[in-house]
Structure formats: C-alpha cells, structure tokens
Amino acid sequence: MDDLQHDYPWTKNPLVIGAPMRLIALAALATEISKAGGLGFIGAGSDTANLQSILEEVKRSIADAPNLKNVKDVLPVGVGFICWAGQKLLKEALPSIEKYRPAAVWLFAPREHEDLVRWSEEVRRVTQGKTKIWIQVGTVENAVEVTKSCQPDVLVVQGQDAGGHGLHKAAGIIALLPEVDDTITALCKTETIKKPALVAAGGIMDGRGAAAALTLGASGLVLGTRYLASPEANIAEGYRQAVVEATDGGQMTERTKLYDQLRGTTDWPDEYGGRGVLNESHTDAGKGMTFEENKRLYDEAMKTGDEGWGKNARLTTYAGTGVGLVREVKGAAAITEEMREDAKTILRSTSSKL
Amino acid sequence: MDDLQHDYPWTKNPLVIGAPMRLIALAALATEISKAGGLGFIGAGSDTANLQSILEEVKRSIADAPNLKNVKDVLPVGVGFICWAGQKLLKEALPSIEKYRPAAVWLFAPREHEDLVRWSEEVRRVTQGKTKIWIQVGTVENAVEVTKSCQPDVLVVQGQDAGGHGLHKAAGIIALLPEVDDTITALCKTETIKKPALVAAGGIMDGRGAAAALTLGASGLVLGTRYLASPEANIAEGYRQAVVEATDGGQMTERTKLYDQLRGTTDWPDEYGGRGVLNESHTDAGKGMTFEENKRLYDEAMKTGDEGWGKNARLTTYAGTGVGLVREVKGAAAITEEMREDAKTILRSTSSKL
Known part of the structure; x- marks a missing residue:
C-alpha cells in the first residue's frame, strides 16, 4: 500500500486529486472526486466566509457514499488556502479546520515563508495531526526550504503549464519534478526527516499526462483545468x-x-x-x-x-x-476514474511495446 | 518493429536522438550517438561551410562501427538546418545531401512556410527519398500546416523546456505532445496521408523524462542539454x-x-x-x-x-x-544507452506499482 492510500484510505492508486480552484471547486466538485476514489479539494482561497457551510454540505453529501461514509477520523476532502492573506486567514480558518478536520490543507503563495510554518504547526495542533499538510511549490529552492521548515506530508509540485495561478517563471513538470525529487530525497536522507510525497500539477489532462507524471516520480496527479469541464465545477x-x-x-x-x-x-x-x-x-x-x-x-x-x-x-x-485536450463535458467521477484507469493502461501498453 | 527502427535499422527502441545543436553537435557527438544505437544529428545550422568535411569525418569514423559499417543506403546520422537563411542555404546544402545521403534532415525555423515545402521536395528528389524529412514544430497549428504541406516523416515536437532556440511562447510537452498527436492523427485519417512519427524535445534529461515522453505519445526522445555534458560535445x-x-x-x-x-x-x-x-x-x-x-x-x-x-x-x-538534472560528464554512448535502458526499467517499475 502506498503512503497516500494509507493517509487517505478511501482513495485508489494512482491518486487523482482535484485542485482547490477558488470559487470553482466547492462541495459538489470536491465530494464527487472523493466519492470516485480520488481526493477533492475545496478552493477556500483567501477567504473563509463560506467555508463552514461548504464543509457542512460536504458532510451531508458523503453520508450515503459507500467509500466515504465510514471514514471517521477526517472529512474525506481537502481545503486549499491562498496564504498571502497571512495570519488573519489562519485565525479565521482554524475553528472550521478543528471542527471538520479536512483530510488535508493545501497551502499556497504565502507573503512570508514563516506563515507556512505557523499554518503547518497550528493545523497539526488543532487536528492532532489528522489533517495532513500539503504545500505547493514551483521551484527546487522553495521545495527545499518548505521541506526543511514545515516537513509537509505532501509537496504539490506545480509546473508552468498549470492553469490559474502559478509562478510567472517556471519549468514544466518534465524537468521540475525529477529535480525536486532528487534534491528532496537527498535532503531528507541528510537531515533524517521523512520525505514528503510528491504530487504533480500542470498540464495533466488525461491518462497520458497522468502516466507521464507517474514516471517522473509523482505519487498523485492534480487536475484543475480538466475538471472545469465537469458539471460539478461552479462556473458559468x-x-x-x-x-x-x-x-x-x-x-x-x-x-x-x-x-x-x-x-x-x-x-x-x-x-x-x-x-x-x-x-x-x-x-x-x-x-x-x-x-x-x-x-x-x-x-x-x-x-x-x-x-x-x-x-x-x-x-x-x-x-x-x-x-x-478538453473536448467534452463529463462528470467529475467519470473523469477521476478514467484518469486512473487510463494511466494504468497506458503505462502497461507503453512498457509492453519496448 | 517500430517504423523508426525500419527507417533507421541500426537503432534500438526507444529511439534516442541527439539534437542538431549548431556548432556543438559535430561529427564526434553525432557518430557516437549512432554507434550506441541512437540517431545523432549534426548541427549544420544556417551555414554549410564545414558540412562536407564533417560528413566526410562521419564516414571515416563509422567504418569500424559494428552496427553502422554495413548501413549502405544512407549515412547513419542526420543533419539539422536552421532554415531562416532560406533557399540560398538549400542550394548550398543540396550537393552534400545528395552525395552523403544523411539518414535525415531536420528542418527548423523557416522565414516562409513555403521554404519547408521546397526543402522537403528537393531533399527527397536528390536522395530518392532515402533521406527522411524531419520538421520541428512548437504549436499544434504549425504541426497541422507542416503535415499537410510537407508530409514529413517525423515531426519534432518541441516544448518550452528545451534549451537553445525555440518559441518564446509554448506549452511543455506534457500538454503539447498529446494535443499534436490527437490532432495529427485525425488530420491524417481525414486526408488519407501517412501519419508522421512524433519525437519529443524539451526537458528530457534521463530515463524518467524519456519514459514520460513515451507515455505522452512520442516514438523518439530528443536530447540536447544532456549531451552538452559529454566529452564529444564541441564546447569549451x-x-x-x-x-x-x-x-x-x-x-x-x-x-x-x-x-x-x-x-x-x-x-x-x-x-x-x-x-x-x-x-x-x-x-x-x-x-x-x-x-x-x-x-x-x-x-x-x-x-x-x-x-x-x-x-x-x-x-x-x-x-x-x-x-x-545534469550532474556529471559522461560519454555520449553511455548517455544514449542509459537513457534507453532506464526508460524501459522505469516504465516497467511504475506500471508494476499500480
């Protein structure tokens, strides 16, 4: 069993992850992805005004889901925060995190690196470590800094192909992910800290991209753009x-x-x-x-x-x-399952041709 | 047997290709790659002053190579041309192409699209089709245009991660290659033309990137930057x-x-x-x-x-x-073999973990 399947026991391998798209990934999308054996994230963004009601809606809508209803320790979705709003956002978000214990928080774009340390500590404290810490990085240097100071459970490695927000200047995951992997593996060995799992974001649209990311060293596959063309995405x-x-x-x-x-x-x-x-x-x-x-x-x-x-x-x-590569609207559950199955099929067939 | 192994019978699957780096990829590098079962390209660039002497040197240095000495139809290396120099360059290059019949010409960056048509026709004419036509593209639109008008044997699909020259604005191969593949497949079916093989360039540094490119739909793997750190690269x-x-x-x-x-x-x-x-x-x-x-x-x-x-x-x-990801200097033959073997190993191991 992979580490990620241990931490998110309702999920299937390879892990398909719904990106926390602000205002777009709400209860409907995140829940549907988790129901299909993935991990859906709510895009809370920089604001917690609706967070409690969204998490309440998640709670209701998983009550009958065969793979989720017996998940007791955590709420089987994650929540993504855009951290440039700083400590104020943390303070506002913490009661909901404590109350609902989402499976993970995904932290992105702090103004001060120190804020990530504080977020990681506080979330772990109020959930007794049940809510896992995911931190998004776009450079090797940042991956090192974050791993040393926050010891995240997961590094989300975002390449330049990603939609929505990311670094103006970045490599694609073809080059970025292996370099992060090698560097973090060496770092964690030297400093005897647990190596975070790496998940890849940026350009993964179907089973081909998913298979590619897995060979590059990813344990999980983040999809944003692909889910925009699902009825569950909260967009016009x-x-x-x-x-x-x-x-x-x-x-x-x-x-x-x-x-x-x-x-x-x-x-x-x-x-x-x-x-x-x-x-x-x-x-x-x-x-x-x-x-x-x-x-x-x-x-x-x-x-x-x-x-x-x-x-x-x-x-x-x-x-x-x-x-x-997005040519049709399809349900988020179907996208999740297809991605997972196609990645396996493509890896097998590519391997067998050589 | 793959199409590419049919056209370049001394090569092994998956095909590892040395990019035609101008002034850098000369006889030593290109020959060493082909000797190792890949396909090395000479970087003629926009100038043919030394082309004949380089091709002569290739000819001498393959005379004892077990896998190359019996290749009769063509010289088992390719030559890359930067086509903005226009028809003048074609005229200058044609006698050497006719005389040495390189296995392929790789055409890049024309000022006028029409120049590519002329290059393709003339090279095919003087070599009776023995020298294959490779054309580099960086967009889906350009891939369509080139396929329709030149019916190249190979499309080199270059993503934004590539070193040296490429489009200022481009996707990485994670997104670009599958979209080109789908679009060209549909086009060739509609127009009943032979689908060109796709080879990927941009960010492929080791077996991980190679495996990724193969799952994305590539039949061959272009390396430029990785070969810079070989003694055979003509650089300081x-x-x-x-x-x-x-x-x-x-x-x-x-x-x-x-x-x-x-x-x-x-x-x-x-x-x-x-x-x-x-x-x-x-x-x-x-x-x-x-x-x-x-x-x-x-x-x-x-x-x-x-x-x-x-x-x-x-x-x-x-x-x-x-x-x-380039951390040591290594012989071009070793790089070529390692890339090919590691790609296979990584595909197998990634597949078996799922």
Missing part, C-alpha cells in the same frame, strides 16, 4: 464552453496579471500570474487600450451572461496549456 | 562545467534574445529566443546596462577562456530547464 456555462472550445493551449493561453486585475483581484504577490485563455480583453490590452476602458468593457460583459466568455469575448477564463 | 570546458553546476533550471534559465545578440547572431525571427543559464550578462542587462557596454564586456570575457562561463561570468550557456 459560458466559461465551461470556452474551455471545451479552446485549442493549441501553449499559444491560446498566457500567464498574466491582466485577468486578475480585470476581476479586481490585485493582491497576488508579484511573482504569480494567472494563466487563462486569450480573449478580446487581452488583445485590446496588447493594442494599448487603457485599463480603465478595458475594465469598463469587462464589467459590461459581466452583464451578458454566458456570451461573455470565449476567444471573441472578454471574461476571464483561467485554464492551463492542456486546455486543447 | 567552461561551458560544460557551467551546465553541470547549474540547478533549479526553471529559475536559473530563461528564453531570451540577449544571449544571441551578445554573440552577434541577430537573424532569428522574432518568435524565437534562446534558452540559456542566467549569468552576469543577464543580470547587468536587467539592471539597465547598455547593450554596447554588455557586448564589450562579453567580448572581453571571450578572451578569458573557461573562466568566461558560469553564473558569475558572462558567456552564453544555452541549456534547457532540465539542466539541474
């Missing part, structure tokens, strides 16, 4: 269709601060940008339209509903470079 | 050491035009940049140093020999984001 139908329609994701997406700014989110630290599908807002900004005018048109587009999304429209459509 | 010892020493390649490399400009190469079309290790030239440019002063210091550094390379020095060190 226009957004979902824009994801299904986009192709050639290396060209038709870009990591930028523009899409955040148009939505009024201006707090991300400098080194992060949000990857999204190119659209009219982006084109107009490139042609020199003032931000004020772009924002005005954005706010107008918000009133048009589903028409507001698409390459010839204006609304923010966060998605990764693999968006061209 | 200082360059080689800078490659061995660099770590955290997503952070410590960048795709830029600066390194080309400092070397006096200003002909690359706008959309291409050269990925190299960050150094003092880059830092100073970022701090606002004039290009003239930077170039003057660069030319001074050229006189210092091996001291000129390294993160605290100035000379251009093209390398990919996987540079941190």
